[in-house]
Amino acid sequence: MQDFDGFYIGYSIQQIGKEFDLLKFTKQGILNIELKTELPPDGREEKILKQMRTNHYYLNAVSSNIIILTYVEHDGMYRYNPKNDCLCTIDPSLIAGSMKEATEDPSIVPDQIFLPANYLISPYNDTEKFLQDKYFLTTAQNAIKKEILDGYAAHTYAFYTLKASTGTGKTLLLYDIAKELIQKKQSILLFHTQALNDGQKELIHTYHWNIRSILDTSFYELFTNVAFLLIDEAQLLSLQQFSALLTEAYQKNVPVLFAYDAKPEEYFSASFDIATYIHSQYPSASLYQNKLTNKIRTNKEMAGFINAILRLSNPSAGPYPNIEVKEYQKDIDLMFYQKEQYTVLDLSAITLQQLTGQEYEKAVLIIDQDFYYIDQQLHSHTHKEELLYEIITRVISKLTILVKEDPELYEIFLHIQQSY
Secondary structure (H helix, E strand, O other): OHHHOOOEEEEEOOOOOOEEEEEEEEOOOEEEEEEEOOOOOOOHHHHHHHHHHHHHHHHOOOOOOEEEEEEEOOOEEEEEEOOOOEEEEEOHHHHHHHHHHOOEOOOOOHHHHOOHHHOOOOOOOOHHHHHOOOOOOOHHHHHHHHHHHHHHHHOOOOEEEEEEOOOOOHHHHHHHHHHHHHHOOOOEEEEEOOOOOHHHHHHHHOOOOOEEEOOOOOHHHHHOOOOEEEEEOHHHOOHHHHHHHHHHHHHHOOOEEEEEEOOOOOOOOOOOOHHHHHHHHOOOOOEEEEEEOOOOOOOHHHHHHHHHHHEOOOOOOOOOOOEEEEEOOOOHHHHHHHHOOOEEEEHHHOOHHHHOOOOEEEEEEEEOOOEEEEOOEEEEOOOOHHHHHHHHHOEEEEEEEEEOOOHHHHHHHHHHHOOO
16 A cells, blocks of 8 residues: 555645646656546546646646646546657556555655746736647636636627636636637737737737727727727726716627726725616616636735735735845945846836736835835825736746835835845
């Protein structure tokens, strides 16, 4: 029975939810075995291959030496060949040999090597990967995608809402749905409630996607020769704008998907709920409502740190080995970070709208005297608490905070960072 030692049973990657039946980390690599009850012959191998392909995608991020096997009851054992993206049947005795040779590496802690950031892409920052389908949606994202596409196929007209917290993969899901509709030759339009970024401009000019910004498009233009309208960050619309857009869509029988941020953080006030408003205005219209609640993108270390500094009474979730706090002294300090490929973000010179869909592998954040504490709660003279939250939770791996001309704020941030 010692051949079964060291296997993780039903291991699930944190924040993503990808699960493996049996997983063993060895000195040679990774051994993955999936167990299935009897499958009908029709489509059996394609179903097995699809899971193997997905498993390899996730495991390949942490090791290049991977053995992926699937046992099917009353059928046999299959092995995945990633080079040719195919599977083959294999003698069970060879599996027994693989298990005997797989010496456990107890130094590996799965939760420390499976980082959500390794699997997340942005259609803006990773446009090539996005267009080449080099990503997978989570189970929740796939379920929502299926409901929306099935609803679109079944109805000539309906409203769809996607209510999602920051960091749940809302924009990726929206663009994935758009991509599939484009591949099916559907006339779709992606509408954004702020200025377009470089990734969106590349999709427009290089790949001929139909993407518009509220800054240069009237609502009446949105419904010309459009079979499906997809709106991102719909919460940024005013009630008057939303009402006008809704009326135009209803009169022209154009289905619309509204993707919007639920703003669940208790620190910020939420805008009116879009799904509730649609139903109150058009109770007879078909309305598909969906939610994304599990944060994928957010680095737990970054999330823990921002929560600790927003309210000093919040329990600290350190340690914070990838966060440093320093006093800003002179511009020459920034040259070092720019040379090390850090993105420099000055809170006094950036807006919330500019952050939409953005992520930062490494970032330097400049904070000045705009921030202060009252009753252990962080405030901003210019109401930038939410902006601070959004920036820090969009950092993937490393963050440096440079506190400018505010010794008291610097001491508080430094104390939190060094509290472990």
